[in-house]
Amino acid sequence: xxxxxxxxxxxxxxxxxxxxxxxxxxxxxxxxxxxxxxxxxxxxxxxxxxxxxxxxxxxxxxxxxxxxxxxxxxxxxxxxxxxxxxxxxxxxxxxxxxxxxxxxxxxxxxxxxxxxxxxxxxxxxxxxxxxxxxxxxxxxxxxxxxxxxxxxxxxxxxxxxxxxxxxxxxxxxxxxxxxxxxxxxxxxxxxxxxxxxxxxxxxxxxxxxxxxxxxxxxxxxxxxxxxxxxxxxxxxxxxxxxxxxxxxxxxxxxxxxxxxxxxxxxxxxxxxxxxxxxxxxxxxxxxxxxxxxx
Amino acid sequence: xxxxxxxxxxxxxxxxxxxxxxxxxxxxxxxxxxxxxxxxxxxxxxxxxxxxxxxxxxxxxxxxxxxxxxxxxxxxxxxxxxxxxxxxxxxxxxxxxxxxxxxxxxxxxxxxxxxxxxxxxxxxxxxxxxxxxxxxxxxxxxxxxxxxxxxxxxxxxxxxxxxxxxxxxxxxxxxxxxxxxxxxxxxxxxxxxxxxxxxxxxxxxxxxxxxxxxxxxxxxxxxxxxxxxxxxxxxxxxxxxxxxxxxxxxxxxxxxxxxxxxxxxxxxxxxxxxxxxxxxxxxxxxxxxxxxxxxxxxxxxxxxxxxxxxxxxxxxxxxxxxxxxxxxxxxxxxxxxxxxxxxxxxxxxxxxxxxxxxxxxxxxxxxxxxxxxxxxxxxxxxxxxxxxxxxxxxxxxxxxxxxxxxxxxxxxxxxxxxxxxxxxxxxxxxxxxxxxxxxxxxxxxxxxxxxxxxxxxxxxxxxxxxxxxxxxxxxxxxxxxxxxxxxxxxxxxxxxxxxxxxxxxxxxxxxxxxxxxxxxxxxxxxxxxxxxxxxxxxxxxxxxxxxxxxxxxxxxxxxxxxxxxxxxxxxxxxxxxxxxxxxxxxxxxxxxxxxxxxxxxxxxxxxxxxxxxxxxxxxxxxxxxxxxxxxxxxxxxxxxxxxxxxxxxxxxxxxxxxxxxx
Numbered sequence: 012x013x014x015x016x017x018x019x020x021x022x023x024x025x026x027x028x029x030x031x032x033x034x035x036x037x038x039x040x041x042x043x044x045x046x047x048x049x050x051x052x053x054x055x056x057x058x059x060x061x062x063x064x065x066x067x068x069x070x071x072x073x074x075x076x077x078x079x080x081x082x083x084x085x086x087x088x089x090x091x092x093x094x095x096x097x098x099x100x101x102x103x104x105x106x107x108x109x110x111x112x113x114x115x116x117x118x119x120x121x122x123x124x125x126x127x128x129x130x131x132x133x134x135x136x137x138x139x140x141x142x143x144x145x146x147x148x149x150x151x152x153x154x155x156x157x158x159x160x161x162x163x164x165x166x167x168x169x170x171x172x173x174x175x176x177x178x179x180x181x182x183x184x185x186x187x188x189x190x191x192x193x194x195x196x197x198x199x200x201x202x203x204x205x206x207x208x209x210x211x212x213x214x215x216x217x218x219x220x221x222x223x224x225x226x227x228x229x230x231x232x233x234x235x236x237x238x239x240x241x242x243x244x245x246x247x248x249x250x251x252x253x254x255x256x257x258x259x260x261x262x263x264x265x266x267x268x269x270x271x272x273x274x275x276x277x278x279x280x281x282x283x284x285x286x287x288x289x290x291x292x293x294x295x296x297x298x299x300x301x302x303x304x305x
Numbered sequence: 306x307x308x309x310x311x312x313x314x315x316x317x318x319x320x321x322x323x324x325x326x327x328x329x330x331x332x333x334x335x336x337x338x339x340x341x342x343x344x345x346x347x348x349x350x351x352x353x354x355x356x357x358x359x360x361x362x363x364x365x366x367x368x369x370x371x372x373x374x375x376x377x378x379x380x381x382x383x384x385x386x387x388x389x390x391x392x393x394x395x396x397x398x399x400x401x402x403x404x405x406x407x408x409x410x411x412x413x414x415x416x417x418x419x420x421x422x423x424x425x426x427x428x429x430x431x432x433x434x435x436x437x438x439x440x441x442x443x444x445x446x447x448x449x450x451x452x453x454x455x456x457x458x459x460x461x462x463x464x465x466x467x468x469x470x471x472x473x474x475x476x477x478x479x480x481x482x483x484x485x486x487x488x489x490x491x492x493x494x495x496x497x498x499x500x501x502x503x504x505x506x507x508x509x510x511x512x513x514x515x516x517x518x519x520x521x522x523x524x525x526x527x528x529x530x531x532x533x534x535x536x537x538x539x540x541x542x543x544x545x546x547x548x549x550x551x552x553x554x555x556x557x558x559x560x561x562x563x564x565x566x567x568x569x570x571x572x573x574x575x576x577x578x579x580x581x582x583x584x585x586x587x588x589x590x591x592x593x594x595x596x597x598x599x600x601x602x603x604x605x606x607x608x609x610x611x612x613x614x615x616x617x618x619x620x621x622x623x624x625x626x627x628x629x630x631x632x633x634x635x636x637x638x639x640x641x642x643x644x645x646x647x648x649x650x651x652x653x654x655x656x657x658x659x660x661x662x663x664x665x666x667x668x669x670x671x672x673x674x675x676x677x678x679x680x681x682x683x684x685x686x687x688x689x690x691x692x693x694x695x696x697x698x699x700x701x702x703x704x705x706x707x708x709x710x711x712x713x714x715x716x717x718x719x720x721x722x723x724x725x726x727x728x729x730x731x732x733x734x735x736x737x738x739x740x741x742x743x744x745x746x747x748x749x750x751x752x753x754x755x756x757x758x759x760x761x762x763x764x765x766x767x768x769x770x771x772x773x774x775x776x777x778x779x780x781x782x783x784x785x786x787x788x789x790x791x792x793x794x795x796x797x798x799x800x801x802x803x804x805x806x807x808x809x810x811x812x813x814x815x816x817x818x819x820x821x822x823x824x825x826x827x828x829x830x831x832x833x834x835x836x837x838x839x840x841x842x843x844x845x846x847x848x849x850x851x852x853x854x855x856x857x858x859x860x861x862x863x864x865x866x867x868x869x870x871x872x873x874x875x876x877x878x879x880x881x882x883x884x885x886x887x888x889x890x891x892x893x894x895x896x897x898x899x900x901x902x903x904x905x906x907x908x909x910x911x912x913x914x915x916x917x918x919x920x921x922x923x924x925x926x927x928x929x930x931x932x933x934x935x936x937x938x939x940x941x942x943x944x945x946x947x948x949x950x951x952x953x954x955x956x957x958x959x960x961x962x963x964x965x966x967x
Contacts, residue, residue: 018829032766059813071855075757077676085847089839108815110834112709112912116739117832120696123743127420130751130872133673134860138872141751146745149737150357156736157729162711166822184963226859230847288884299729301723 018106018139019027025105026096029248038249043273043282058240062233068267070229075133077104084231088238095245099172101261110169111159115152121238122148129223140222143284147207147219149198150291157193158299161186164254164305172249175252185266187256189301193252195271196294200287202239204272206279207287212240243272253277308351308377309365309384309429315344323415330411334402339423341395348425349388352381355585356797365429372495373431378801379563380428382640383556385797386647387428389783390548391421397655398541398774400769405539413453413539414923420545426552426932433492435559440478443553444471447546450539463533464494470520470530477517482512485565496938498564507566511573515580515704521554522601522610525584526919532591536667540658543599547606548651552643555613562621573728574621581618582734586609587888587918589738592913593745593881594889596874598657598667602650603748605693608738609646610623612638615731616708619715626718631801631820635711637810639651640798642704645787647703649692652780656686659773660753663766669753669874671762676754678766678834685777690746692784695739698833700787702752703795706827707816710736714820720743748877757868791816875913876901882915891915 038055045052072080097114099105110118122144129141162174165186176182200207203220212218224235246267251264282290319340325333355364364376364384376384398417405413421447426439448471452464463550486492489500502510515575520527556739562568588607595601603699620635659682660665660675676683692699712735716728768774787794792811799810810816815828858866882891892914899908 017721019835019836023835069855071857071859073859074856075674077683077755079676079755084319085843088843089836093835094840097834107826108828108835112828113702113827113832116695116702118532118704119739119743120691123691123694123696123747124558126744127751129967130509130747131755133756133868133871134866135870135872136342138877141747142877142880143738143874145747145877146518146884147384148880149740150884152736152740154732154736158714160728164716166823167717169710169713169825170823173823174405184477228859234843260604269432274638284880285883295733302725304731305514 022096028094033244038242045276053285065233075195080131085232086124087121088234091241120126143219154294188305191296206282250265272304312344313349319418345391375431376429384802393779400772416877450542460537462539467530469532474517474520511896518554518558532603536599544654544876567623571625578618581615636802638707645704652689664762671760672753673759685781688781690750703791751891752874864917
C-alpha cells in the first residue's frame with residue numbers, strides 16, 4: 012500500500028514536471044518555426060508570459076451557456092494532466108493506474124467536454140469546430156488503436172510503462188521505424204497541428220481546434236491553452252519513450268520531436284479537410300505493415 | 306427458489322390489473338407498476354444472492370410434467386440484469402405511464418408485467434418447449450406494447466414489421482432447437498447438452514441459432530426492425546426492450562453456444578465476431594446520421610449489441626484455439642458490457658421519454674437549450690451520454706476496456722499473418738466505433754440540451770415528475786457506481802463464466818487482467834481521486850477569480866445573434882457523412898421554391914434521406930420478389946368456388962394415380 016502511494020506520488024510529480032516544461036516546449040516549436048522562416052521570433056519563454064496574461068484577464072461568458080461551458084476547460088485540462096501523470100517518462104517506480112486504452116479514453120473525456128462546450132455557446136463557429144474535431148478523431152482513432160496494438164504485441168502488455176523501448180533487444184527494426192513514422196503522423200493529427208489543423212490561424216476555413224476555443228477568455232482560455240501544450244508534451248513523451256527507436260536520453264528525444272514538428276509545420280500547408288482521410292489512411296497502412304512485419 | 310417463484314406469481318397478479326374496471330384505471334396502473342417493481346426486485350435479489358452466495362446448485366429447479374424451469378449461473382446473470390432494469394424502469398413508468406391515461410393504460414401496465422414475466426420465464430426455461438413458449442409470449446407481448454399507440458400509422462407499420470421479423474427469428478431458433486433436440490435423448494436442456502450432432506447438421510444448427518438470436522439482438526443485417534420498433538413504442542417499453550430483451554437473445558445464444566454446440570470450431574467464433582464488429586461500426590455510423598432521438602438510441606443499441614457479440618465471438622475463437630483461461634476475459638467482457646448497456650441504454654431511453662414528455666417531439670433538430678429547462682434530466686442524460694461514449698468513471702468504459710483487452714489477448718495469440726490481418730481489422734473497426742460513438746452522443750446532447758432553443762417547443766418544456774427523475778437517477782447512479790467501483794459486477798460476471806476457482810479480475814483498486822502477458826490495469830477510483838484533487842484545486846483557484854466574470858454576448862459583431870446560427874444536428878454529422886458516403890449513400894434533393902436571382906432572395910427546401918443500406922440492398926429486393934411471386938400466384942387464386950373444387954379434384958386424381966403407380 013505504502014509502495015503504491017509512493018509510486019502514485021511519483022506519477023503526480025512527473026505530471027507536474029511535464030506541466031512545467033510544456034509551455035517551454037511550445038516556445039521551442041515556435042522558435043524553430045521562426046528560425047526557419049528567417050524571423051527572429053519571440054523568446055522561447057514567451058508562452059509563459061502569454062499564459063500569465065490570459066490568467067489575469069476577466070472571463071466573458073455568453074448568456075446562453077450552461078455549466079458545461081465552464082466545466083469543459085477544467086475537465087480538458089485535468090484529463091491532459093492525468094494523461095501526463097500516466098505516461099512513462101523520466102522517473103522510475105511509478106505505478107500504473109491505467110493502461111494505454113485508459114490513456115486514450117481519458118483524453119477522449121477531454122475531447123467530449125470540449126466538443127460539447129463548442130455547441131454550448133450557440134454560435135456557428137463553435138459547432139463547426141466540434142463537428143470537424145469529431146470527424147478528425149474518427150479518422151485518427153484507428154491509427155491510435157493500431158499504434159497501441161503493435162506495442163502490445165511486441166511487449167505483451169498494454170501497460171504503458173512496460174511498453175518502453177527495450178534497448179537490450181533488437182529495437183531498431185523495420186517495424187519499429189514504420190510505427191515511429193506512423194505515430195508521428197498521429198501526433199500531428201491528435202494535437203491539431205499542420206497539416207491537419209493550423210494552430211496559428213483564426214480563419215474559419217482552416218481551423219478546427221481554435222474554433223472551439225473562440226468563445227473562451229481569461230482563466231478558462233489559459234486552461235485550454237495550457238492543456239493543449241501539455242497534450243503535445245505528453246504525446247512527444249510517448250513518442251520518445253515508446254516509438255522513437257534511438258538510444259538517447261528521453262529529454263533529447265522530446266526535443267527532437269518538437270523540432271520535427273516545427274520543421275514539418277514549415278514544410279507543409281494545411282490540407283483540405285476531406286484529404287485528411289488519405290493522410291490518416293497512410294498512417295493506418297504504415298501501422299498495418301509494421302504489425303505484419305513485427 | 307421460493308422467492309423467484311413467488312415473483313412470477315406477483316407478475317401474474319400485476320398482469321391481472323388489465324381486468325380492473327375503467328374508472329379505476331389510474332389505480333390499476335399504480336398497482337400494476339408496483340407489482341412489477343416488487344417482483345423485479347425479488348428477481349434481482351434472488352439472482353444476486355444465488356450468484357454471491359449459492360446455497361444450492363440451481364437457482365431454481367422445478368418441473369410440471371415435461372415443462373422444466375431450471376436456472377444456473379448463466380441464467381442468474383441475466384436475471385440480475387433484467388431484475389435491476391425492471392425495477393428502475395418500472396419506477397420511471399409510474400409517472401411516465403400516466404401520459405397514457407384514457408389510452409388503454411390498463412393494457413399497458415398489465416402487459417408490462419406479462420412482458421417482464423415472459424423475459425424471466427425465457428431466462429429460467431429448462432427445456433426447448435418452455436423456452437420457445439416463453440420466447441413467443443415475449444415476442445407477442447412486446448409486439449402489443451410496441452403497437453400501443455396504434456393510432457399512428459408509423460407505429461402500426463413498425464409493429465407489424467417487428468412482428469414479421471421476430472417470427473422469422475423464432476422460426477430459425479425452432480429449427481436450431483429441433484436439430485439439436487432430435488439428436489439427443491429429450492428436449493430438456495440437460496439432455497440436449499449431450500447431443501451427438503456432428504458435421505454439416507451441427508453447422509446448420511449453429512447458423513440457424515445465430516441467425517435467430519442475432520435477429521432478436523438486432524445485429525446487422527437483421528437489425529431492420531429495431532430502429533423502427535424502438536421509436537414507435539412508449540419510452541419505458543423501448544427502455545426495457547433495448548435494455549433487457551436484446552440481452553435475452555445473448556442469453557439464448559450463449560446457452561446454445563456453451564451448452565449445445567460447443568466452441569471447438571474456429572469459424573463459428575469468427576462469424577460471430579465479424580458480424581458483431583460490422584454491426585458495431587455501421588450501427589453507430591447510422592446513429593450519428595439520425596436526428597430522431599429514439600432512432601439514434603436504437604442504432605446505438607445495434608452498435609452495443611455488436612460490441613457484445615464481437616467480444617463473445619472473440620471468446621469463442623479463443624476457446625476454439627484451446628485457450629480456455631484466456632477466453633474468460635472475452636466472455637466476462639461480453640457479460641459486463643451487456644450489464645452496463647442495460648443500465649445506460651435504459652437510462653437514455655428514459656431520458657428520451659422525458660424529453661418527449663417535455664417537448665412533445667423526438668426530433669433533436671427542434672430542440673436546444675433543454676439543460677436550462679430540465680436540469681436534473683440534463684445531468685442524468687449527460688451521464689448516459691458519457692457512458693455510451695464509453696468514457697472513464699462510467700460503466701461504459703469498464704465494458705469497453707474489457708472488450709479491448711480480450712481483443713489484445715486474441716492479438717497476442719495471432720501468429721499467422723491472416724489472423725493478424727483479422728486483428729488489425731478488428732481494431733480499426735473498434736477504434737472508429739469508439740470515436741464515432743463519442744461524436745454521436747456529443748451531437749445528441751449538444752444539440753438537444755445545450756445552446757439555444759431552436760423552436761418554440763422548448764419554451765414550454767419543464768422538469769419531469771419525481772418518479773421519472775427517480776428512475777433515471779437510480780440508473781445514472783448505478784452507471785456511475787459501476788464506473789468507479791467495477792469490481793462487484795466484474796467479479797460476479799467472471800464467476801458466472803469461470804466458476805469460483807479462478808482468481809477474480811476485479812479488486813478495490815480496479816480491474817486487472819494478466820492474460821496478455823504482463824498485467825494491465827484500469828483503476829477508475831484512483832484516477833477519479835487524482836481528477837477530484839486537481840479539479841478541486843482548479844475550481845478553488847478559479848472561483849477566487851470569480852469576480853472577473855462578465856456575462857455578455859461574444860462575437861456578435863454588432864448584431865443580435867439568432868438561434869438559427871447554431872450548428873444543426875444534420876450539419877454536425879456532415880463531415881462524417883461525406884467521409885463515409887460510400888456506405889451511407891445519402892440521397893439529397895434540393896427544391897427551389899423561389900429563385901428569381903441566383904444569389905439573393907432564394908428560397909429552397911433540401912431533403913436529405915439516408916436509407917438503411919440493408920433495407921435497400923437486401924430487404925427491398927426480397928420483398929419485391931415476394932410481392933411479384935404472389936401476384937403470379939394470384940392467377941391460380943381466382944376466388945371462384947368451382948375452380949377450387951376443380952383444383953381439389955385434380956389433386957385427388959393425381960394422388961390416386963400416384964398411389965396406383967407406386
